[in-house]
Amino acid sequence: MSLPKLYIPGPVDIAPETYAAMAEPIIGHRGGDFEALYASIQPALKQIAGTERNVFLSTSSAWGVMEAAVRNLVQTKVLNLCCGAFSDKWYGVAKSCGKQAEKIQVEWGEAIDPEVVRAKLAEGGFDTVTLVHNETSTGVMNPLREIAEVVKSFDGVLLVVDTVSSFSAAPTPMDELGIDVLLAGVQKALALPPGLSIFGVSEAALERAKTTENRGYYFDFLEFAKADKGNNTPSTPAIALLYALRQKVNAIAEEGLENRYARHSKLNKMLGDWAAKHGFKNFAPEGHESQSLICIDNQDGRLDVPAFSKALRAKHNLLINGGYGKIKGTTFRISNMGNETVETMQHLIDCLDDVIKDFI
Numbered sequence: 001m002s003l004p005k006l007y008i009p010g011p012v013d014i015a016p017e018t019y020a021a022m023a024e025p026i027i028g029h030r031g032g033d034f035e036a037l038y039a040s041i042q043p044a045l046k047q048i049a050g051t052e053r054n055v056f057l058s059t060s061s062a063w064g065v066m067e068a069a070v071r072n073l074v075q076t077k078v079l080n081l082c083c084g085a086f087s088d089k090w091y092g093v094a095k096s097c098g099k100q101a102e103k104i105q106v107e108w109g110e111a112i113d114p115e116v117v118r119a120k121l122a123e124g125g126f127d128t129v130t131l132v133h134n135e136t137s138t139g140v141m142n143p144l145r146e147i148a149e150v151v152k153s154f155d156g157v158l159l160v161v162d163t164v165s166s167f168s169a170a171p172t173p174m175d176e177l178g179i180d181v182l183l184a185g186v187q188k189a190l191a192l193p194p195g196l197s198i199f200g201v202s203e204a205a206l207e208r209a210k211t212t213e214n215r216g217y218y219f220d221f222l223e224f225a226k227a228d229k230g231n232n233t234p235s236t237p238a239i240a241l242l243y244a245l246r247q248k249v250n251a252i253a254e255e256g257l258e259n260r261y262a263r264h265s266k267l268n269k270m271l272g273d274w275a276a277k278h279g280f281k282n283f284a285p286e287g288h289e290s291q292s293l294i295c296i297d298n299q300d301g302r303l304d305v306p307a308f309s310k311a312l313r314a315k316h317n318l319l320i321n322g323g324y325g326k327i328k329g330t331t332f333r334i335s336n337m338g339n340e341t342v343e344t345m346q347h348l349i350d351c352l353d354d355v356i357k358d359f360i
């Protein structure tokens, strides 16, 4: 049997046009052909990120840039906003980089409260805040605009935002919100193969980096800024993935950002309706539901999640996720990221219906 279509929250299903784009011949990265490729990606990518500045391209998964943000920006102490697997881990990563770190920790399934952030920052001593916009492990979308407003009201505190599973699926206007580092891996909301990350860095963040010690080389923001001036990257980039990124950002420009956000909301609502129809609740609180995936609450153990996912794969060749880390099985997750349409989601829902009748 062929490999299953991916409805896990990353990596997700790749469009045939994306695979085709990746088959273009590889070029040398020190020269005009590459500079033209790099420059051609920027206009649409900057528009998605909501920034006037060029967006840097890192040959790494998102964690490379998440760690880099800590290494480049934190001089006194970082505040990590923790509400699930990815945001929690950022705190551990900051400590492992030798940085002073404190966290605000909420239960998995809850969102970060901006007023709690305000109270913590008012204690003083922080120079950086990390936020995961869309906590993929719990399906919670944090109130980005409100949290950004709070962080911006404190002088000298930089805001780093992970938009790995929301970039291009929900608005993340970097400049408007005053975000200092906005980053995303490409295998989730952008529906590209893994191995590349994109990140925007504000002027204030670059200024900070200049006086931060031990930034290293591979992820040094100043190296990225210097290379960017010549439409290039510090080290050899994943050129095939850049072809894929060019194809994708152009496709997004053609679709239109507002249309794309609306499509994701609509498809996500189809998943929410499916869950409700079978008596399941969204694991995320009302008003903080992710728009690019659903994390479904199975804490009463009504569904044998591993057996259900297995049956869905065996019968329909579709793969969903049986829950992340400590909420494996007590939740399960289904993605609507990337290229999904009403038709493909309806097919998924028909298949979910077909299989679930044997389980509940």
Ligand SMILES: *Cc1c(COP(=O)(O)O)cnc(C)c1O
Residues within 6 Å of the ligand: 010, 061, 062, 063, 064, 086, 132, 134, 135, 136, 137, 162, 163, 164, 165, 185, 188, 194
């Ligand atoms: C997947 C994910 C990451 C980590 O991405 P890697 O590609 O494994 O580095 C970070 N943050 C969020 C929100 C994610 O969903």
